[in-house]
Each structure stands twice: as structure tokens, then as C-alpha cells.
Amino acid sequence: MKRLIVLALAVVFCLGAITLQAESLKEPEKKPVVSGVCPTFYLKDEAGNIIDPVHNVNADKPYSPKQTCGAKDCHNYNKITEGFHFTQGKGEKVPELFAKRYNWVSSPGNYGGTWCSPAPLYRQLAPKKNNNVRMIDMTSFEFITATCGYCHPGGGPLEYDREGNRYDEFMKKQGLKSGEDNGLDGDYYKARWLDTGVIEADCLLCHMPEYNFKERNKQIDNLNFKWTATAGSGFGNVEGSIKENKPVKVTYDKSKFDEKGMVSPHIVVEPRNSTCLHCHGKPGWKKRGSSFSPRTDVHIRAGLRCADCHPAGSKAKDKRISGKEVHQIGKGDDPSGHVRDDLDNTMLDCSYCHTNGFLGAPIAKHDKFPQHHFQKIACQTCHIPWRYVKSAQVQVSDVFNAGPKIDPPAKHIWTFYDADMNYWNHYGELSMFTKDDQPTTPYRPALIRYKGKIYPANRVHSTWPGIVEEGKPGINQPFMKDVFMMWKIHKEDPSKYPDLSKITDDNGDGVPEVNRPEEIDAVINSVKQYLTDTGFDLAGKKVVWVSDDRIYYSGNKWEKLPKYDYEASPYASVYKYSHDVAPAKAALGAKGCSDCHSKNSGFFFAQVLQYPFGEDGKPVTIKQADLLGYKEVPRGRKPWSYWTGIFFKYLTIIVMAGLIVHMLLDIWKHYRKRN
Amino acid sequence: MNNSSELKIKRFNIFFRIQHILMFVSVTALVITAIPLWCLRYPHSSDLAGIIDFFGGLESIRVWHHMAGWLLTFAFAYHLLYVFIHPEGRRDFLLMMPRRKDFQNLYHNILYFIGKRNEPPQFGRFSYFEKFDYWGAFWGCVIMIGTGLIMLFPQKVTASLPEGWQSAVFGVALEAHFHEAILAALALFIWHMFNVHFRPEKFPGSLVWLHGKITEEERKKEHLLEDEEIKQYEETS
Numbered sequence: 001m002k003r004l005i006v007l008a009l010a011v012v013f014c015l016g017a018i019t020l021q022a023e024s025l026k027e028p029e030k031k032p033v034v035s036g037v038c039p040t041f042y043l044k045d046e047a048g049n050i051i052d053p054v055h056n057v058n059a060d061k062p063y064s065p066k067q068t069c070g071a072k073d074c075h076n077y078n079k080i081t082e083g084f085h086f087t088q089g090k091g092e093k094v095p096e097l098f099a100k101r102y103n104w105v106s107s108p109g110n111y112g113g114t115w116c117s118p119a120p121l122y123r124q125l126a127p128k129k130n131n132n133v134r135m136i137d138m139t140s141f142e143f144i145t146a147t148c149g150y151c152h153p154g155g156g157p158l159e160y161d162r163e164g165n166r167y168d169e170f171m172k173k174q175g176l177k178s179g180e181d182n183g184l185d186g187d188y189y190k191a192r193w194l195d196t197g198v199i200e201a202d203c204l205l206c207h208m209p210e211y212n213f214k215e216r217n218k219q220i221d222n223l224n225f226k227w228t229a230t231a232g233s234g235f236g237n238v239e240g241s242i243k244e245n246k247p248v249k250v251t252y253d254k255s256k257f258d259e260k261g262m263v264s265p266h267i268v269v270e271p272r273n274s275t276c277l278h279c280h281g282k283p284g285w286k287k288r289g290s291s292f293s294p295r296t297d298v299h300i301r302a303g304l305r306c307a308d309c310h311p312a313g314s315k316a317k318d319k320r321i322s323g324k325e326v327h328q329i330g331k332g333d334d335p336s337g338h339v340r341d342d343l344d345n346t347m348l349d350c351s352y353c354h355t356n357g358f359l360g361a362p363i364a365k366h367d368k369f370p371q372h373h374f375q376k377i378a379c380q381t382c383h384i385p386w387r388y389v390k391s392a393q394v395q396v397s398d399v400f401n402a403g404p405k406i407d408p409p410a411k412h413i414w415t416f417y418d419a420d421m422n423y424w425n426h427y428g429e430l431s432m433f434t435k436d437d438q439p440t441t442p443y444r445p446a447l448i449r450y451k452g453k454i455y456p457a458n459r460v461h462s463t464w465p466g467i468v469e470e471g472k473p474g475i476n477q478p479f480m481k482d483v484f485m486m487w488k489i490h491k492e493d494p495s496k497y498p499d500l501s502k503i504t505d506d507n508g509d510g511v512p513e514v515n516r517p518e519e520i521d522a523v524i525n526s527v528k529q530y531l532t533d534t535g536f537d538l539a540g541k542k543v544v545w546v547s548d549d550r551i552y553y554s555g556n557k558w559e560k561l562p563k564y565d566y567e568a569s570p571y572a573s574v575y576k577y578s579h580d581v582a583p584a585k586a587a588l589g590a591k592g593c594s595d596c597h598s599k600n601s602g603f604f605f606a607q608v609l610q611y612p613f614g615e616d617g618k619p620v621t622i623k624q625a626d627l628l629g630y631k632e633v634p635r636g637r638k639p640w641s642y643w644t645g646i647f648f649k650y651l652t653i654i655v656m657a658g659l660i661v662h663m664l665l666d667i668w669k670h671y672r673k674r675n
Numbered sequence: 676m677n678n679s680s681e682l683k684i685k686r687f688n689i690f691f692r693i694q695h696i697l698m699f700v701s702v703t704a705l706v707i708t709a710i711p712l713w714c715l716r717y718p719h720s721s722d723l724a725g726i727i728d729f730f731g732g733l734e735s736i737r738v739w740h741h742m743a744g745w746l747l748t749f750a751f752a753y754h755l756l757y758v759f760i761h762p763e764g765r766r767d768f769l770l771m772m773p774r775r776k777d778f779q780n781l782y783h784n785i786l787y788f789i790g791k792r793n794e795p796p797q798f799g800r801f802s803y804f805e806k807f808d809y810w811g812a813f814w815g816c817v818i819m820i821g822t823g824l825i826m827l828f829p830q831k832v833t834a835s836l837p838e839g840w841q842s843a844v845f846g847v848a849l850e851a852h853f854h855e856a857i858l859a860a861l862a863l864f865i866w867h868m869f870n871v872h873f874r875p876e877k878f879p880g881s882l883v884w885l886h887g888k889i890t891e892e893e894r895k896k897e898h899l900l901e902d903e904e905i906k907q908y909e910e911t912s
Contacts, residue, residue: 371829371845593733597715599724625719632716641846648854655858659866662804665788670875672790 040264043235044068046197046226052261053236053252062230062238062250065154066200076325081155081201083312083327084340089113090157095338101570103469103476108338111143111157116283119462119572120546121397121413121480126186128162133184134535137479140167141191144199149220150213151279154229155201162186167193195242197226204233206271213278224248235263270307270315273300281435286416286426287575288458289391291438296388296580308359309348318346335450335457335566336573350379362584369589378455381447382588384577385595390418390441392426394612395572397464397480398514398523398545399503400487405431413484415511417612419443419458421619423511445577446608448566449628460572461612463514463547465527470540475551475571478527478536478543486530497526506617515613517555520545524554546571548611565629568609604630682888686898690757690764692887697750698812699884704743705819706860711736744823751816766908770800771810777803798897799904808867815859822852 043051045061048071053059070077080086089109098105098113104124106112115122123146126136138146140157152158161167167187170176171194178195182188199220205211216232219225222241227248231238235256240248257263277284277292284290294301299309307315312329316322320343321330328340330347353361366374394417401415403425416424420443429439445456465483467476490497499522505512514523528543545552548569552558563570588595588603596603607621614620687695711730714723730736757764780796780803787795801809825832825848833841872880883889894901 367830370826372849593737594728597718597724597727597733599721599728601724604719604724605721623719628719630717630719638842638846640843641850644847644850645854648851648858652854652858652861656861656865659862662785663866663869665785667875669788669790 036269038264038267040258040260040262041068041071041074042262044071050261051252052257053254054257054259054261057261059252060250062197062227063233063235064200064226065203065229069203075203077201079325080203080327081159083329084109084343085153085327085329086155086201087111087339088152088156089339090162092339095341098338099473101474103467103472103474108341110148110152111140113339114336114573116148117395117414118287118392118460118575119395119397119569120464120466120477121483122477123480124477126189128186130184130186130189132537133181133189135537136184136186136189137481139189139191140187141189141193144220144225145223149199150217152199153202153205154199158199158225159201160198161188167191167198168196192223192242193225196223199225199228202229202232204229204265204267206275207267207269208233208265209268209272209275210234210266211275222248233265235265270305273306276306276310277435282430284579285389285430285435285438286392287460287573288577288579289387289389289419289441289443290579291389291435292579293435298581298583299579302360304359309353311348316346317348317352321346332576332578333451334574334576335448335564336575350383364584376453378453380576380578380581381454381456383581383584384445384456385582385586385588386442387419387445387577387580388440388442389438389580390424390443391458391575392416392424392460393419393458393609394421394461396462396513396612397483399512400491401425401511403428407431409488410481410484413480413487419445421609421612423509444602444606446606447603447624447628448574448576450566450574450576454628456577457566458575458577459566459568460574461548461568461609462572463545463612464571465523466544466546466551466571467538468542468544468551475544475546476541478531482530482534482536483527485534486526489530490526497529499526507613508617513613513617514545514547515615515617520552520555524552547613548572565627682886682890684889684891684894685887686883686889686894687887688763689887690761691767692884694750694754694757695884697746697753701743701746701750702859702863705740705747706856706864708736708740708743709856709860712740741827744820744827747816748820751820766905766912767800769912770904770908771806773803773806773810777806797899799900800898802897804866804870808862808870811859811862815855818851818855819859822848822855826852 043063044067045051045058046064046067048064048067049058049061051058051061051063066077069075070080087109088111089107090111092107092109094105094113095108098108102114105114106125106127110116112125115124123138123142125143126139130136140161143149144152144158149158159166161170165173171178171182171188171191176182176185176188176194178192179190182191202216205213205216212232212234215234215238216228219228219231219238221243223243224231224238224241227238227250230236230250230252234253236250236252238248238250240246242248256265273292281290281292284292291297292300310330311317312321313326314322314324316326316328316330318330321328328343328346331340331343331345332347332349333344348358351364353359354364357363396415396417397413399415401412403412403423405428406412406425407427411427414427416426418424418441420441433439446459447454448457448459449455450457465478467478469476486497487500490500494501502522503512503514503519506515507513514520523545524543528538531538531543542553546561546569549561549563549567550558551561561570567574584590595601599605602624604623604625606624608624608627609619610622610627611620708730711727711733714720714726715733717723727733727736754764758768759765776799780798783792783796784803786792825844829845832844836844871877871884881889881893889897
């Protein structure tokens, strides 16, 4: 028996050893080679099943970028979608400054924050919990359809609700119904996630140069959310419309697939400029007069790409954003942009390239300039002496803009003025012009002092009706659609909200503006009346009118609002100019010091806007140097400089006092002797 | 004209007079061209910007200021050479050294001014206030030329400084240049001008800077002990 047991153990031991040996001889698991080039791959649907139209496998399903690109051993979808381009502020704490100022924000970004408008009024994200339908402006679902989805790459708030649930799955699980009230939940009220699906982060939107944004946007308009990636990438044609309750059908383009049913699309690591500008081009025009063209920008003329200065992931130099697949794109530091402030200045700045010649940049030579210029003045200030395309210096949201071709109609509530305070039909121009047609309107940028340095910037001015609530800090805004509707009704029937007829054009530019006390009262009273008429909850609230840093309770009663010196208003953005950089020969100082240090110089003596409309309707201006707070060129604050100054000051006082006393005694003695 | 009012006593030789002329030409030019540069401290004032424009813009002002600075540098170098090489230069430099007697003279003079002494102090070749003028100008040149060169050649200076020193050195240079310029200008245009032009006994001033001579009367009154002092110097050297 014992022998038998020993023999059995020996057999077991031998078999174990053979198995282990065989395991070690096995071919190691094949992992994709990391080479920067994506191999041929299968498309997968949301369940992770292969889509193979060549062999008619799952060919009726839209493809899922998450399951396809984020497949095991490929890309880390979760890490990628942590990028702020995806989250748009979702999940970030409201900055203290925002909390003090804005009643309506729930994040620092476009989602739940200040949208992407330079100043109120704009659409505002409804709170998660609501008890009054009238107080819901924009739900998470509408965030997509209110044009935000045109640029948002998917993922983040387009995929998950504010509690981290995937919208469609959560609706199914909770038994919520498409298009119903769903407990007035700000993420699900009237939402149709069950039908539309969600918009996953669409990798090819940025990484496929031929991506078809128009096709994607068409699908968003049709509420075909989960089909957007399939249509935008061109893998298939999508027909039908959830919005119109027409079944949605995808037909894959077999020419895009090989004989195995796999695809090999044109994928690039660094997005092309045209891709970035698809989203940043139009807002850049309104906010900064950006053109990003060889005509206006020395860097574009030199062939640089956005990603050269705004790197991400493994290309990033800054440790805060570097790392495989980290999709935090290097960014600057905009005074009124507060999404991921902890990642400010992670992009390559001017000095990085222009001190070491990175990417062939010419080394900057400033031998003739005193050093303190570089400590106090940003590069952009001298190298962007002029802007060539107009930007919106003023956005008012209290009158009706009658300009043609403004779409969607609610945008008639915005009236823009350019840097010279000329009326500007921005949305009319947007409907007619591409960036190649931007009219040339040169102007000198205003200068601001931000974080100790002088920058060129568009400090946006604004006037708008607001709402203050007892016991709450800051101001709320009435819904954009309400103020638009109020004007629309008045336009159609002037007997409705008749006070609005008191608002006239006082400055003769052909556009009415609110500036006189009776006009201010007309706005306040009419908005209050409209909101009351339509059941808006005004309990404990007061309608006010805000002009830059003044809050008006009536035409004659106003208070000053706290703000930073660089801001025109605590409620309007300040956009630093950093693009459309002029060549060195056109920079301030290239023609000599008198470019700035002269009586005719704009640097100190230009008049910049302080308030858009004075009592007479004309702009109120302030000297640039006063805006910058100049009293005296600040001297060195470092101990050595400081104490040297102190030493010489007291030396001068003591020596001169002694000498003057000596002289006076000498004179006194002389005259006393003579008399 | 009696003997005592004849210009027969040689006080300054031609070398010293040339140095003085170079000095006052360069310093006057430096002070005038420093006015628009001072205006830069208040760049927001359109009136002061108008002064800069009046002088033809900062570039031309800087060129003139630097030229005047080089002239001052030349004058100072010339003076040092004179002190090292010329026997009178060496002698005068040593006689310029401050002594206890100078402080006693200052005390005595003040007592005289306020009527506690009947006679003023007697001076040697250089009175205490002339010595003050000299050493003020001497150290003024060292500071102004030194700090001026630091600001004129920032990149060369930066390259030669240890890491981390640049900011402190440039800050100190800027402050010292600015404040010392004010002190020097005040001292020259108030104190020195008073002593040589506007002092009641001196008005409207002598031409000793041009011909180098003084009268016997001046010598007795202002430098009575000069011979004794020179003799003592010659004996000791």
C-alpha cells in the first residue's frame, strides 16, 4: 500500500513538473506593439461584440468607440475621458469665486458653469433635483441639443449623469420613461436616453483628419446620439431619426472594411489644426477676434500645429499632464477660465521655444530692453500690438437685436459691439462667412494687469437683467429664452410689456441701448412682469439690471459689485490674447522705445472702455494707464534692491540737510557781520 | 589794482583744469539727459511723455546719455592716471585725505557761524568742504560709472555673475544709479554752485577753473596754511 502511495505521489509530481515546463514553453501572450500606429481592428458594438459587415455579423448595430478603441490591451478609455475636454467641468468643485458670484453654476466648466458665452444671459444647467418645471432651463439631455454637443467629443456629461450612472442604463434600471417628467430630475426630465443612447467619447472626432462633423451634428439634431460616431467616422451611413420617431438604420460602407471585416482608418496621433479649430474657431472669433490664419499669425505662417504648443500625454513636457494616454491637453491660464485651474500653464510658453530654438523657433533677442520689461510685461503685449479681426467687446442681453440671419432665434437677445463700440451682427456674419472671410477691422487691444504682468485682452463688458435672492450671495439670471420671449411678444404686440417701448437709441448708432434711468426701470419692470405672467418663482427674489460692475435695483438706485481690476464686470469674461501673433518686426518696440514711451503712444494713453453706455448713450472711457493702475513704475521689491533704495534715500536726506544748514548758517553769518 | 588782488598765485595746473572741465561738461550733459530718463518712472503721465518727445525720443536721449557717460568715464580715468603719474596729482590726492583737523575746522566754522568764535578756521590747500566736494565726486564717479556699465552691458554682466546673483546685482545697480544721480545732482547744483558762485563773498564766482589762478587775498583768506601744509608734505615724502 505504501509503495502504491509513493508511486502515485511520484506520478503526480512528475505530471506537475511536466505541466509547469509546458506552461513555460508556451508562446507569451501577444500584446499589441506600441508603435504609434494603430493596427487593423474590428469595430465592436456597445456590448463588445464584433461588427463585421463583410460577413454580415452585427451589421445593424452602431459601433461603440468605447468598446472598439477601449478594448482590452488597446486604450484606457477611462483614463482618456478624465481629460477636461471630455468632462467640461463635470465633477469639479465650484470655485469659491464662482460660488460667491453666480447663483446658477454647479461646475467651473461649460457643463453646469458659465456655458461658453462671454457674458449672461445664456442657457443654464438645471439642478439635479427640481420641484417646479418652470424653474428648469436646460437639462443634461438638452445640453447636447443646445449646440453644446456639436463640439463636445462625447464621454463625461454626454455619457454619465451627475451621479456617475450611464444615462440609458440607469433609465432602464430605474424604469424611467423616455420623454416623461421622470421626477423632474435635471438629468432625465423629458430626456429620451433610452431611445437615443449616449454619446461615448468619439476618439476619431479628433484623431481622424477626415472626420465628418456635419454628419455627426446631423445625427445630434436627429437625437441619434449613439449613432453619431458611426456617421461621423464615415464607417456607415445612418438614416432615420429618433426625434421624428423614425427607426434608425445603419448601413456600413463595406469599402472601408478588409476581407476579414476589419477596418484600418486614417488615424493620427496629433489632431490637425483644422480639427481643433472646428470647435475653437468660431468661439475664438467672438471672444478674441481670432483668425488662426497665415495672414494674421506668425506661428500658423511658420507651419506650426496647435499640438506643438498644446501637447498632451507622452508628448507633454509638464509632469502634471504627461503620461501615456493622459488626455489633459496643455493649456494656458485664462483669467475667466476655471476648468482644471490646477493644470494652468501646462502648455509650452513663448520662452520655451524662443530661448532654446525648439522646432526651429528664432531665439528672441531683446538686448536693448531694460530687464524689468520682461518681469512686468507678457510677451503677447508687445507681440500682439494689433488685432485684425473684431471681437465682441460688449455683449448686452437686455434689448432685441434686429439684425438679419441670427439663428437660432433666441440669440436675438444678444447684441454685440466691437472694440470701437460699433454694433456687430456676429451671428449674421457667422452664417455668411467662414474664417477665410472675416472682415479686416484692426484695433488695438486693451491691456490688463493679471497676476503681476500686463497682457493684451478682451475684457468683455455686459448689461443684462438679473435676479437677486434674499440670503443668497451673488446674482442669478432669468432664463435667456424668457427675456427673448418677452421681447418677441412685445415686438409682435407693442401693447404687451409697453415699457419696453421706452428703450430707444440715444447715441444715434441705430441700435437701442439701455442707459437712462427710465430705460433701466423699463427693463426691470418688464422682465418682472413677464416672469410673473409665466409662473416663474419670484418669491423672495428681486429683478435687477446689471451693467458691468453696477447692480441697479431701479433706474436711480445702484451699488457697486466687487471685481478684479482686470475685469470690466464680475459677470463677463476676460479673454487674454495669445494667438494671431505678429512677427517680431511688427512688435511694439521694434521701431523704438517711442512705440510706447511717447505722448502719442496707445500703450499708456489710449482711451479704453470703462462702461459701454453713459447717460448720453455714448461710451465712457478711461486712460489705459489708469486702468493698469499706474502710479509710478514699481521698483524692485527684493531685499537687496529695497535696502539699496532706502540707504540712498536716507543718505540723500541727511547729506542735503547738513549741506543746506551749513549754507544757511554761512549766509546768516555773512549778513549779520555786514550789519 | 593792488598786489593782493592780482591773479598771480597758481592753484590748479592745466591737467587738473582739463579734468574739471571734462567733469562738468559730462556731468551737466548727464543730468540734462537724465531728466527724460527720470520721466520713465512715471510713464503714465502724458506731460512727462511730452518731455521725452521734446528731447527727440528715448533712443536719442540714451545715445547722448551714454556718450556723456563715456566722457565722464574718460575724465575719471584721466584723473586716476594723473593721480598715479603726476607729482602734483599725487600730492593733491594725499592732501585731499580727510584728517581730524577737517572735523575740528567744521566744528570751529559752525561755532563761528553762530557767533561763538570771532574768527573763521584757517585752511590748508583744501578746506573741509572742498574735500567733501572731491570725495563726493570721486565716489559718485565710482558708483555711477560702475552701475552704468552694469546696465549698459546686462548680458555680459549676467554671463560673468554666479547663478542667482543676477537679479540682486541688477536691482542694486538700478537703485544705486537712480538715487546716487539725484544726490550728486543736488550736491553739485546746490552745494558746489553755492560755494563757488553764490556764496556772498564769491558771487558771481571766480574763473579759477579756467586759468587756475587765485589772488593773494584769496589765498590768505581761504588757504592760509597751504605753504605750511605743502612743506610738511614734502618733508614727509
